[in-house]
Amino acid sequence: MKFENLATVNAILNFISFVLLVVGYYHIKAGRREQHKKFMIGAFATSWLFLISYLIYHAKVGSIAFQGEGWSRPVYFTILISHVILAAVVPPMAILTLYRGLKGRFDLHRKISKKTFVIWIYVSITGVIVYLMLYHIF
Numbered sequence: 001m002k003f004e005n006l007a008t009v010n011a012i013l014n015f016i017s018f019v020l021l022v023v024g025y026y027h028i029k030a031g032r033r034e035q036h037k038k039f040m041i042g043a044f045a046t047s048w049l050f051l052i053s054y055l056i057y058h059a060k061v062g063s064i065a066f067q068g069e070g071w072s073r074p075v076y077f078t079i080l081i082s083h084v085i086l087a088a089v090v091p092p093m094a095i096l097t098l099y100r101g102l103k104g105r106f107d108l109h110r111k112i113s114k115k116t117f118v119i120w121i122y123v124s125i126t127g128v129i130v131y132l133m134l135y136h137i138f
Contacts, residue, residue, distance in 0.1 A: 006057035007064075007135060013050035014127035017043050021121055037101065043120070044098055047090070050127075068138030076133050083126040086119050094120060 024039030066076050093116040100109035 003057060003060040006053050006061070007131060010050055010054050010057060011128050011131035013046055013053060014124045014131070017046045017050065018121060018124035018128070020046060021117065021124065025117060040098065040101070044094055047094065047120075047124075051091070064134055066134055066138065068133065072133070072138055076130070076138075079126050079133070080130055083123060083130055087123045087127070090116075090120050090123050 020039050020043035024036050024043060027033075027039060028036035066073065066080075068076055093112065097109060097113050097116040100106075100112065
């Protein structure tokens, strides 16, 4: 596999994380803690695989300039900037949220999990959107 293909792998991993998060959320709302735990651990592992792949990709390939023009440029950069800023806070929030859940500190877990979930969902789906805009739409 070529390093350039890691961009597609990264988008797929982001999408898988998104799906796992949504299914995990569904399970906790349905009162199924064990299923919730499994899906959230899966989302966490998938996100870490993404991060490793992302770092390898950028170390080997570098950055790709956005080629879109007109209205697409401000849309792309707005999504990209918000994605990058929030992506920086997901790992520590996810680690803390996961830690509290695994330790049975559900009161503290619930407090941070709502914020973590919303930010993580946003980062996962905007990662896919950035990929599509950068490599397939423009």
